[in-house]
Amino acid sequence: MSLVPGLFKGLAVTGGTILRxxxxxxGVKTLVPAPTKGAATVQYPHEKEAPPARARGVIALHEGNxxxxxxxxxxxxxxxxYIEGHKEKAxxxxxxxxxxxxxxxxxxxxxxxxxxxxGICVEVCPFDALFWSPEYEFSEPRIAxxxxxxxRLSEWMETVPDxxxxxxxxxxxxxxxxxx
Amino acid sequence: xxxxxxxxxxxxxxxxxAVVALVAVIGLAGTLVYLHLFKMVSFMQSRLGPMEAGPYGxxxxxxxxxxxxxxxxxxxxxxxxxxFTSAPFVVLLSxxxxxxxxxxxxxxxxxxxxxxxxxxxxVSSVSVIGILMAGWGSASKYSLIxxxxxxxxxxxxxxxxxxxxxxxxxxxxxxxxxxIVFAQAGGEIFGWGGIGNPFVITQFVGFAVFxxxxxxxxTQTPFDMPVAESELVTGFMTEYSGLRFLLFFIGExxxxxxxxxxxAVLFLGGWYVPGLDPADNLFNVVGPVVLVAxxxxxxxxxxWFRFTFPRFxxxxxxxxxxxxxxxxxxxxxxxxxxxxxxx
Numbered sequence: 001m002s003l004v005p006g007l008f009k010g011l012a013v014t015g016g017t018i019l020r021x022x023x024x025x026x027g028v029k030t031l032v033p034a035p036t037k038g039a040a041t042v043q044y045p046h047e048k049e050a051p052p053a054r055a056r057g058v059i060a061l062h063e064g065n066x067x068x069x070x071x072x073x074x075x076x077x078x079x080x081x082y083i084e085g086h087k088e089k090a091x092x093x094x095x096x097x098x099x100x101x102x103x104x105x106x107x108x109x110x111x112x113x114x115x116x117x118x119g120i121c122v123e124v125c126p127f128d129a130l131f132w133s134p135e136y137e138f139s140e141p142r143i144a145x146x147x148x149x150x151x152r153l154s155e156w157m158e159t160v161p162d163x164x165x166x167x168x169x170x171x172x173x174x175x176x177x178x179x180x
Numbered sequence: 181x182x183x184x185x186x187x188x189x190x191x192x193x194x195x196x197x198a199v200v201a202l203v204a205v206i207g208l209a210g211t212l213v214y215l216h217l218f219k220m221v222s223f224m225q226s227r228l229g230p231m232e233a234g235p236y237g238x239x240x241x242x243x244x245x246x247x248x249x250x251x252x253x254x255x256x257x258x259x260x261x262x263x264f265t266s267a268p269f270v271v272l273l274s275x276x277x278x279x280x281x282x283x284x285x286x287x288x289x290x291x292x293x294x295x296x297x298x299x300x301x302x303v304s305s306v307s308v309i310g311i312l313m314a315g316w317g318s319a320s321k322y323s324l325i326x327x328x329x330x331x332x333x334x335x336x337x338x339x340x341x342x343x344x345x346x347x348x349x350x351x352x353x354x355x356x357x358x359x360i361v362f363a364q365a366g367g368e369i370f371g372w373g374g375i376g377n378p379f380v381i382t383q384f385v386g387f388a389v390f391x392x393x394x395x396x397x398x399t400q401t402p403f404d405m406p407v408a409e410s411e412l413v414t415g416f417m418t419e420y421s422g423l424r425f426l427l428f429f430i431g432e433x434x435x436x437x438x439x440x441x442x443x444a445v446l447f448l449g450g451w452y453v454p455g456l457d458p459a460d461n462l463f464n465v466v467g468p469v470v471l472v473a474x475x476x477x478x479x480x481x482x483x484w485f486r487f488t489f490p491r492f493x494x495x496x497x498x499x500x501x502x503x504x505x506x507x508x509x510x511x512x513x514x515x516x517x518x519x520x521x522x523x
Contacts, residue, residue: 011488038223
């Protein structure tokens with residue numbers, strides 16, 4: 001019989017939540033039901049929530065930093081990154097030097113139909129070419145359109161936020177790419 | 181209904197009764213699903229529930245029904261085909277038969293039967309057969325265990341349900357549902373007749389036992405061992421899909437509505453509201469609305485309990501019925517009988 005107070009306590013918790021959700025307002029309008037105000041729900045297509053600055057929405061590519069080293073493509077658990085490149089001769093750094101060999105990127109695609117947003121590619125990139133962007137609205141009616149090519153991935157770069165200090169007063173992490 | 185339709189031909193009466201019963205069963209089941217399953221439980225979890233289909237998501241049900249009707253009707257290869265396919269109809273049949281005893285007003289009723297409430301309780305037992313058929317016919321271990329659990333539970337809780345009603349019958353001196361309403365409308369609480377005598381006050385113990393046993397009869401959550409989804413998938417409904425699953429689903433909620441209606445008639449005065457003459461013709465129109473309001477109120481209690489408490493273990497469930505509810509109900513009968521004679 002010691003169960004009985006607990007039973008009523010449980011009912012009070014759930015009943016209280018109903019009342020708080022349906023009648024959230026105070027004052028004169030207390031008894032006018034307004035569940036859209038009381039509920040925690042954000043009605044997505046009609047109203048939008050700003051995602052946190054470091055939210056993992058979509059992966060952006062900074063084309064100039066990529067050396068086509070293939071580390072991201074190899075580490076990707078889903079094999080959803082496709083990279084092709086070729087070597088090119090670049091002018092020497094100093095006069096009279098040998099021309100340098102640089103990797104040029106021909107193709108850099110991420111198939112977001114396969115991507116599971118684990119972020120391993122961003123972690124392993126040694127040249128700071130991949131970044132997380134908080135943008136999340138890139139669904140497509142056709143699944144083939146979820147394959148983002150180099151230009152599309154570079155466009156996401158504009159949405160990548162600046163680094164912030166990890167804690168108050170500490171030095172902000174240095175960003176190796178110029179802010180767009 | 182008999183009173184109003186007396187001058188119509190038999191086939192006309194039958195047609196009207198069928199239409200009213202269909203509207204009552206499906207309309208009430210839909211109302212409960214929308215009000216409680218969609219909205220109340222959402223508010224309980226601080227969310228909104230369906231909002232897109234129709235104003236405040238009120239047409240969501242049509243979408244759900246359409247979805248179920250489109251689905252393939254699968255019968256397992258080793259299932260007993262006839263038993264498997266007819267089980268949902270047996271369950272729904274018992275619900276439809278239950279509606280028959282409900283009075284909606286002084287002249288608006290289906291049958292005038294002096295067995296009344298006991299006819300209802302007897303007919304409600306038919307659903308046990310349907311559930312056992314579903315459990316046995318599916319050729320699935322989950323269904324079989326679910327069906328057996330359901331049967332054990334429904335039989336165990338039918339007893340306190342009936343015993344709780346006995347108190348009401350003693351007080352009302354009739355088993356006729358209409359008679360019980362009139363007894364409450366014209367009754368007095370120890371000499372004071374201001375609001376009649378709704379038996380929820382004078383038979384509160386019976387009301388509590390009835391509601392708990394009803395919760396178990398409907399296999400709603402604290403007593404949902406037969407459909408315990410973490411162990412039995414969905415119990416006896418595991419192998420059903422499409423329309424047949426929908427029939428079970430409608431049956432579940434329509435039975436919840438009809439049992440709430442029976443509880444409303446037994447304990448809250450049915451279609452009667454205090455302060456008016458119960459023989460007034462007005463009640464033939466207002467009565468059904470009042471009854472639906474009381475159904476919504478009582479089913480709110482059912483679903484409030486359902487979404488608040490976790491499930492009982494099988495032994496706890498049986499212990500509650502046999503060790504607590506039945507003795508309490510028996511004591512209630514004794515006390516009611518003594519008071520009836522003495523006062």
